[in-house]
Amino acid sequence: MEKKLKIAVQKSGRLNEGSLALLKECSISIDNGKDQLKANARNFPLEVFYLRNSDIPQYVEDGIADIAIIGENLVVEKQKKIEVIQRLGFSKCRLSLAIPKNADYNGPSYFDGKKLATSYPNTLQQFLDKNNLQAEIHEISGSVEIAPNIGLADGICDLVSTGSTLFKNGLKEVETVLKSEACIVQNQNIEPEAKKILDKLLFRVKSVLAAKNNKYVLLNVPDESLDRVIEILPGMKSPTVLPLAQKGWHSVHSVINEHDFWNVIDQLKENGAQGILVVPIEKMVL
Numbered sequence: 001m002e003k004k005l006k007i008a009v010q011k012s013g014r015l016n017e018g019s020l021a022l023l024k025e026c027s028i029s030i031d032n033g034k035d036q037l038k039a040n041a042r043n044f045p046l047e048v049f050y051l052r053n054s055d056i057p058q059y060v061e062d063g064i065a066d067i068a069i070i071g072e073n074l075v076v077e078k079q080k081k082i083e084v085i086q087r088l089g090f091s092k093c094r095l096s097l098a099i100p101k102n103a104d105y106n107g108p109s110y111f112d113g114k115k116l117a118t119s120y121p122n123t124l125q126q127f128l129d130k131n132n133l134q135a136e137i138h139e140i141s142g143s144v145e146i147a148p149n150i151g152l153a154d155g156i157c158d159l160v161s162t163g164s165t166l167f168k169n170g171l172k173e174v175e176t177v178l179k180s181e182a183c184i185v186q187n188q189n190i191e192p193e194a195k196k197i198l199d200k201l202l203f204r205v206k207s208v209l210a211a212k213n214n215k216y217v218l219l220n221v222p223d224e225s226l227d228r229v230i231e232i233l234p235g236m237k238s239p240t241v242l243p244l245a246q247k248g249w250h251s252v253h254s255v256i257n258e259h260d261f262w263n264v265i266d267q268l269k270e271n272g273a274q275g276i277l278v279v280p281i282e283k284m285v286l
């Protein structure tokens with residue numbers, strides 16, 4: 001029987017859509033019947049298990065799944081023997097401490113002797129230990145932000161992204177304990193055959209992520225600015241330069257990284273570039 005790589009993804013919740021979208025962008029199509037907890041990819045040696053998020057680290061440690069897509073926050077919290085091998089750039093959030101908005105905050109010592117509600121007791125305990133603080137941790141599995149309002153705790157430690165849940169519950173964020181995004185984790189003793197398939201998958205994932213982080217640009221440049229524009233636009237190897245039908249002008253094609261996109265565009269304009277077109281890249285094979 002053909003060897004398959006076993007991947008665990010969240011059955012439903014915040015990571016489910018992004019995880020399946022990533023596999024699709026890697027051109028992997030999965031038979032995805034409703035209520036089906038195990039599915040095979042049609043065109044790649046991959047078997048997908050749909051599981052409860054919080055159970056996934058254990059399944060990967062035990063080798064039930066070779067790899068999984070989970071948040072880094074869960075990797076830190078569960079303390080299982082699993083390895084983060086690729087960050088994925090979605091489901092970005094942070095684990096933060098928050099207190100009632102009118103309370104005076106004077107630094108981490110505020111939490112000494114307080115009662116804190118959280119779904120992340122291990123990560124919170126690490127933060128308290130690092131800061132030499134003693135606090136009572138009350139573990140709850142959800143709706144953590146309600147705790148101070150119902151007299152359950154003095155403060156909370158929970159995930160924050162937009163901050164709107166904190167705001168709606170009259171809380172303010174005062175310390176960031178860790179930053180997180182979705183990532184691929186791997187079993188530490190993955191078999192060589194599964195590892196070969198994983199390397200193929202990672203090659204595709206990296207191409208998809210690189211494409212997302214870069215844009216293809218085309219622009220017209222007067223000949224006197226050409227050397228300067230080529231310096232600004234290094235491209236993957238170097239930019240493509242083609243003469244225009246109109247004398248004294250060239251068309252330049254290149255790739256710009258999302259991080260300094262507007263900065264580069266400003267410099268191009270300052271150097272006389274015109275007709276700048278920006279096109280998304282579907283895959284970028286490095």
Ligand SMILES: Nc1ncnc2c1ncn2[C@@H]1O[C@H](COP(=O)(O)OP(=O)(O)OP(=O)(O)O)[C@@H](O)[C@H]1O
Nearest residue numbers: 013014015052053054071073074091092093159161
């Ligand atoms: N508000 C948010 N913004 C961005 N990412 C988030 C946010 N909340 C959670 N996440 C990320 O998504 C992951 C899954 O969160 P989700 O709420 O779907 O499941 P859960 O309630 O943590 O777990 P379970 O499925 O075990 O109930 C989290 O571990 C975190 O990495």
Ligand SMILES: O=P(O)(O)OC[C@H]1O[C@H](OP(=O)(O)OP(=O)(O)O)[C@H](O)[C@@H]1O
Nearest residue numbers: 142143158159160161162163164165166
């Ligand atoms: O800063 P925000 O953008 O408001 O997001 C933060 C909220 O999102 C998560 O809860 P979720 O909606 O996943 O609910 P859950 O407790 O059912 O997992 C997290 O536990 C916070 O409550």
Ligand SMILES: [Mg+2]
Nearest residue numbers: 013014142159
């Ligand atoms: Mg949640």
